[in-house]
Amino acid sequence: MASIWLLQFPSLPFQHRVSSNGTSLLLHHRHCLCQRLNWIPLTPNRTFSMRAIHDSMSSEEDKVVDTAKSTLVVADSKHPLALFQESITSLPPVVFLMKNCPKNYFTMGLCITIAIMVVTLRAYAERKSSQSNPGSVADLVRRGQLRSDRRGISRPLKYDDPFNNPLVKVGKSNSTVEMCGKQYRLAPVTLTEEQQAIHQKRRSRAYQWKRPTVFLKEGDSIPPDVDPDTIRWIPANHPFATTSSDIDEDLAQNNVYQQRGVPFRIQAEHDALQRKLEALQKEEKLNNLFIDSRNAKDFQRPFKLNDRSVEPVEQGPINNSRIETKPAKPELASDSIESKISSDEMQQP
Amino acid sequence: MFSLQLFSANPNPFLRPKPYPKSKRTHVSSVLQWNRKPELAGETPRVVVITSGKGGVGKTTTTANVGLSLARLGFSVVAIDADVGLRNLDLLLGLESRVNYTVVEVLNGDCRLDQALVRDKRWSNFELLCISKPRSKLPIGFGGKALVWLVDALKAREGGSPDFIIIDCPAGIDAGFITAITPANEAVLVTTPDITSLRDADRVTGLLECDGIRDIKMIVNRVRTDMIKGEDMMSVLDVQEMLGLALLGVIPEDSEVIRSTNRGYPLVLNNPPTLAGLAFEQAAWRLVEQDSMKAVMAEEEPKKRGFFSFFGG
Numbered sequence: 001m002a003s004i005w006l007l008q009f010p011s012l013p014f015q016h017r018v019s020s021n022g023t024s025l026l027l028h029h030r031h032c033l034c035q036r037l038n039w040i041p042l043t044p045n046r047t048f049s050m051r052a053i054h055d056s057m058s059s060e061e062d063k064v065v066d067t068a069k070s071t072l073v074v075a076d077s078k079h080p081l082a083l084f085q086e087s088i089t090s091l092p093p094v095v096f097l098m099k100n101c102p103k104n105y106f107t108m109g110l111c112i113t114i115a116i117m118v119v120t121l122r123a124y125a126e127r128k129s130s131q132s133n134p135g136s137v138a139d140l141v142r143r144g145q146l147r148s149d150r151r152g153i154s155r156p157l158k159y160d161d162p163f164n165n166p167l168v169k170v171g172k173s174n175s176t177v178e179m180c181g182k183q184y185r186l187a188p189v190t191l192t193e194e195q196q197a198i199h200q201k202r203r204s205r206a207y208q209w210k211r212p213t214v215f216l217k218e219g220d221s222i223p224p225d226v227d228p229d230t231i232r233w234i235p236a237n238h239p240f241a242t243t244s245s246d247i248d249e250d251l252a253q254n255n256v257y258q259q260r261g262v263p264f265r266i267q268a269e270h271d272a273l274q275r276k277l278e279a280l281q282k283e284e285k286l287n288n289l290f291i292d293s294r295n296a297k298d299f300q301r302p303f304k305l306n307d308r309s310v311e312p313v314e315q316g317p318i319n320n321s322r323i324e325t326k327p328a329k330p331e332l333a334s335d336s337i338e339s340k341i342s343s344d345e346m347q348q349p
Numbered sequence: 350m351f352s353l354q355l356f357s358a359n360p361n362p363f364l365r366p367k368p369y370p371k372s373k374r375t376h377v378s379s380v381l382q383w384n385r386k387p388e389l390a391g392e393t394p395r396v397v398v399i400t401s402g403k404g405g406v407g408k409t410t411t412t413a414n415v416g417l418s419l420a421r422l423g424f425s426v427v428a429i430d431a432d433v434g435l436r437n438l439d440l441l442l443g444l445e446s447r448v449n450y451t452v453v454e455v456l457n458g459d460c461r462l463d464q465a466l467v468r469d470k471r472w473s474n475f476e477l478l479c480i481s482k483p484r485s486k487l488p489i490g491f492g493g494k495a496l497v498w499l500v501d502a503l504k505a506r507e508g509g510s511p512d513f514i515i516i517d518c519p520a521g522i523d524a525g526f527i528t529a530i531t532p533a534n535e536a537v538l539v540t541t542p543d544i545t546s547l548r549d550a551d552r553v554t555g556l557l558e559c560d561g562i563r564d565i566k567m568i569v570n571r572v573r574t575d576m577i578k579g580e581d582m583m584s585v586l587d588v589q590e591m592l593g594l595a596l597l598g599v600i601p602e603d604s605e606v607i608r609s610t611n612r613g614y615p616l617v618l619n620n621p622p623t624l625a626g627l628a629f630e631q632a633a634w635r636l637v638e639q640d641s642m643k644a645v646m647a648e649e650e651p652k653k654r655g656f657f658s659f660f661g662g
Binding site for chain 2: 264
């Protein structure tokens, strides 16, 4: 980083006053300047003068006066701004520029400003790069994959309640609030109970409404004991205009209050399915008694045989076989008994 | 999903949630560290209907955020989406894929009430109940009775009665509105600082008072303090002067609301919290304690900094 020389002590046109008041004033100005110069690296030929001044600050007034006389050029009482200006113009680069371009103060000021900006930007960029570490766990936190408070990367938000948030800064008089970079003023609520009552009365006069309890469709007659204000007419094209008689209210209420067990409809469907299965099993058993052993297909398709026997005769040429099978039923019955006996014999090892 | 932990300097049995009967005990956790908890006022369960009259003012957003704030405070909450035709509370909560049964199925006997309740995995003491799926119908006039039965059944359930039952009311003053307000004891009116919303809010307030609901508080949503400062929008005090209702909360306009809707993650769960999220939390706090706002914030010009403030002075 380039060092910038602000002041050059040997060329400081200081003048020292003998009077005590002037000494203290001038010494005060020098003290201010010296404090600012503490960080400037000193050249050997300047060290003595700087140290002398510093020593002169800490010692008594007489000593200060003596040392100041021996090392410094006492300056006349000039305005501090003029002194500052003179000190800037005494810098070597400034002197060089002034010699080459004596009247180009604007360019000089511009160069100094640009230099300061470059230094600031470099410092900011260095700070930024030191904070962000690409590809670190901080990126995972930023993306929401990890919680920051668990990682200890950021401190979790702590406050007693939402009304005591550290992000919200309340002013000393409690009438101003600073939040998210904006300034707010606290305005008290002015609504009184009397005003609330006035509004309630106004609304009760303006809106007279009764909850509808009877819902009628077009064409329905009005029940005699019902308040007309509680009747709501449902238009025919209303999307939800289903009649309430479709729903059993008692059953619905029981369904809502049910806390354990299988829900009613599921249980009912299960029971119905169970009954159907049992009925089918019974029919299957009956059908097994009517199987014709002479025709192997009858074993494979007992239901079809059953259907053929059940279907009516009116259907045309297909029914011919059915007509033939119908009178053979008593024969089939005896045959089925025989087939059962034979099948039992076949099953014996 | 991650589990959140509730820290407290003073271990308080109230901070532990009521155990759910058929599952192992879950620890309710919070990112925020609390030293005190709001004191629950009124009789439980507190049945609160969130209504507005005009659509699009933020009822469902308020229901989701206030409900979750209450759950984070340690109260058991059941949120009911009472919009029969247009259901969207599940979308805001990010639970749309878990809604299998609704109240219509419960009424028909296809499932029990506890099977229709969707428990939020983020906060185990928050449950969602939807009235119906978009294509199903509920007879007009029957919805109110059904909701009353539901509230009674929730009070009588084995796991214990919930502390809050919050009902998200549909827009309008038709059958859906009547259904939603039937079991309610108190109401939260959501409005925005524009004249159309205020007119509808006033009418809805009148209907609520006619129906016997006297405890009505107001949340002013989508407030733009910069527009109020520029006299382009009514101030919150102007709104209060027009409606004559106590203020439960003032929610500033926040683009994070839309982002949270897209994510299915209510903005009260954001860390760090947003302005709107903080406002919802404060509104939930006041709801618990049956309190109202005593002052509102009005934006002012920032104080001018001197020349030397640039140097850190």
